[in-house]
Amino acid sequence: MDLIRIKDVKKQYKNGVTAICDLNLAIKKGDFAFIIGGSGSGKSTLIKMLYREEKPTCGEIIVGGVNVAKLRNKKVYKIRRKLGIVFQDYRLLPKLNVYENVAFALEVLGAKKDEIRVKVLKAIELVGLKAKVHNYPDQLSGGEQQRVAIARAIVNEPKLLICDEPTGNLDPERSMEIVKILDDINQTCGTTIIMATHDRDIVNKMKKRVLVLKDGRLVKDYEKGTYRNEDI
Numbered sequence: 766m767d768l769i770r771i772k773d774v775k776k777q778y779k780n781g782v783t784a785i786c787d788l789n790l791a792i793k794k795g796d797f798a799f800i801i802g803g804s805g806s807g808k809s810t811l812i813k814m815l816y817r818e819e820k821p822t823c824g825e826i827i828v829g830g831v832n833v834a835k836l837r838n839k840k841v842y843k844i845r846r847k848l849g850i851v852f853q854d855y856r857l858l859p860k861l862n863v864y865e866n867v868a869f870a871l872e873v874l875g876a877k878k879d880e881i882r883v884k885v886l887k888a889i890e891l892v893g894l895k896a897k898v899h900n901y902p903d904q905l906s907g908g909e910q911q912r913v914a915i916a917r918a919i920v921n922e923p924k925l926l927i928c929d930e931p932t933g934n935l936d937p938e939r940s941m942e943i944v945k946i947l948d949d950i951n952q953t954c955g956t957t958i959i960m961a962t963h964d965r966d967i968v969n970k971m972k973k974r975v976l977v978l979k980d981g982r983l984v985k986d987y988e989k990g991t992y993r994n995e996d997i
Contacts, residue, residue: 768794774824784810786981802978849918849926853933857902888916908939928960
C-alpha cells in the first residue's frame with residue numbers, strides 16, 4: 766500500500782525558477798528510499814514539500830491519505846504530528862539534556878508523564894544512547910547529537926521519517942552509524958524512511974531504493990542498487 770503518492774507535481778518559485786517538474790512517484794509503507802541529486806536537482810524542494818514547508822505550484826502530494834498540497838497553513842501542524850523530521854543541523858535545545866530534548870516532542874502534544882517516560886526511554890535505547898540520557902548537547906559528539914535528533918523524531922512512533930541530509934555534518938564512520946540506526950528503525954518498527962543525501966558511499970553500501978533527481982525531474986528509480994556519477 767502506498768504511503769506517499771506524488772502526481773503531476775510542479776514547483777515554480779516566484780523568481781521564475783522551476784525546482785520540480787512533472788514529478789510522479791509512489792512510495793510504499795515500510796519502504797526506505799534515498800533521494801539523490803546534484804545542486805539544483807530539486808531534492809531539498811521535494812523533501813520540504815513532503816512536510817509542507819513548501820507548497821507545489823500544481824499537482825497532488827498525498828501523505829497518509831492527506832493531500833498536503835491542499836492543507837491550509839493553520840492545519841499543517843496536524844500532518845507534522847504524524848511525521849518525524851531529521852535535519853542536518855540537529856536543532857537540539859542546548860539547555861535540555863538528552864532525555865528532556867526527546868521528551869519535549871511529546872510534551873508539546875500534551876502527552877501524560879508516564880507515557881512520555883516509556884516512549885522516551887524506548888526511543889533513546891533504539892538509537893544507542895541509554896548511557897547518555899543525562900548529558901547535554903555540548904557534552905555529545907556530532908554523531909551522538911544526531912542520534913538524539915533521531916530519537917526525538919521517532920518518539921511519537923511516526924509512520925514516516927523524513928531525513929534531510931542527516932549525515933551532512935558527519936565523518937564517514939559516524940555517517941554510516943547513523944544510516945544503520947535508520948535502517949534498524951525501518952526494519953524493527955516498519956517506519957517508512959525517505960532520506961535526501963549526497964553521500965554516494967552510503968547509498969551504494971545500503972542497497973536501498975534510490976531516486977535520482979536532475980533538473981527537477983525524476984531521471985532514475987533503482988529499486989535496490991547503486992548509482993553512477995553520470996546519473997547526476
